[in-house]
Amino acid sequence: MSTRTPLMAGNWKMNLNHLEAIAHVQKLAFALADKDYDACEVAVLPPFTDLRSVQTLVDGDKLKIKYGAQDLSAHDSGAFTGEISGPMLAKLKCTYVAVGHSERRQYHAETDEIVNAKVKSAFKHGLTPILCVGEELAVREAGNHVSHTLAQVDGGLKDVPAEQAESIVIAYEPVWAIGTGKVCGAGDAQEVCAAIRSRLAELYSQELADKVRIQYGGSVKSGNVAEIMANPDIDGALVGGASLDADEFVKIVRFRDQ
Numbered sequence: 001m002s003t004r005t006p007l008m009a010g011n012w013k014m015n016l017n018h019l020e021a022i023a024h025v026q027k028l029a030f031a032l033a034d035k036d037y038d039a040c041e042v043a044v045l046p047p048f049t050d051l052r053s054v055q056t057l058v059d060g061d062k063l064k065i066k067y068g069a070q071d072l073s074a075h076d077s078g079a080f081t082g083e084i085s086g087p088m089l090a091k092l093k094c095t096y097v098a099v100g101h102s103e104r105r106q107y108h109a110e111t112d113e114i115v116n117a118k119v120k121s122a123f124k125h126g127l128t129p130i131l132c133v134g135e136e137l138a139v140r141e142a143g144n145h146v147s148h149t150l151a152q153v154d155g156g157l158k159d160v161p162a163e164q165a166e167s168i169v170i171a172y173e174p175v176w177a178i179g180t181g182k183v184c185g186a187g188d189a190q191e192v193c194a195a196i197r198s199r200l201a202e203l204y205s206q207e208l209a210d211k212v213r214i215q216y217g218g219s220v221k222s223g224n225v226a227e228i229m230a231n232p233d234i235d236g237a238l239v240g241g242a243s244l245d246a247d248e249f250v251k252i253v254r255f256r257d258q
C-alpha cells in the first residue's frame, strides 16, 4: 500500500436527483462521522443538477466530503448549448472534475485532444482533474493495454506543466471492467498503474510521479477493494455502481477495517 492518501471517489453517473443527492450525502456523512476517516479522502461526483444542493450541505455542515463534476467544457463561456464550464464549477467550489471518462470517449466522441483541452481548462480554474484512461477488451486481448493506456496519459497531459500535473489524479479504468462485474485482476491493475507512474516519471520527474494518485476503477465493491488497494501503485478507487449504495460505499472507504 502506498503512502499517498487514498482517494475514494463515487462517480454517480446519471443517477440520483438533487433530493436523492442530499439524502445520500447525509447518509455518507453520518456513517463516516463516528470514525476518523482522514486516512482516506472521500469525494462524490454527482450530476451537474445536484451540485448546488451538495455544496449547500457540505458548506453548511462543514462536511469533510469533497465533491466535483463528471465533465466540463473546454471553453470558459459562450455559445455552447448544454455545456458547463470550469468557472461555473469553480463557483460551486468543486474540488474535482472527471475528464475523459470512457463513457464520454465512447458516447460523446471525446478524443485525446478534447480531453487535453478539458484537463487544461480544469487546472486553469483551480479544479483537480481526474483523468480517466483505460483500454477496451479487444485492446487487452491483443496485449496492447499498456501502450494504449499510456498513449491516453500522454494525450491528456500534452503541454501540461509540472506545477499543474503534480496535483492531477489519474484513474485507470479498463473499459471491459466498467459496470460488468468483471474486476481487473489486482496484479493486472497494478501492472498498468505502475506503467502510468513510470510514464509520469519520464514525462516529468520521479518526484512528481511519486506524488500523483492513481486510482483503479471498474466493478470496485467492498468485497474486492482491499485486494485492489494492497497494490503499491493504486491510490484509491473511482467507484460507479457501488457508490450509489451509501452503506456499500462507506465499506469501500473503510477498506482498511476489513
Ligand SMILES: O=C[C@H](O)COP(=O)(O)O
Residues within 6 Å of the ligand: 011, 101, 173, 177, 178, 179, 180, 181, 217, 218, 219, 220, 238, 239, 240, 241, 242
Ligand atoms: O467511474 C467509474 C467507473 O466507470 C466504474 O464504474 P463501475 O464501478 O460501475 O464499474
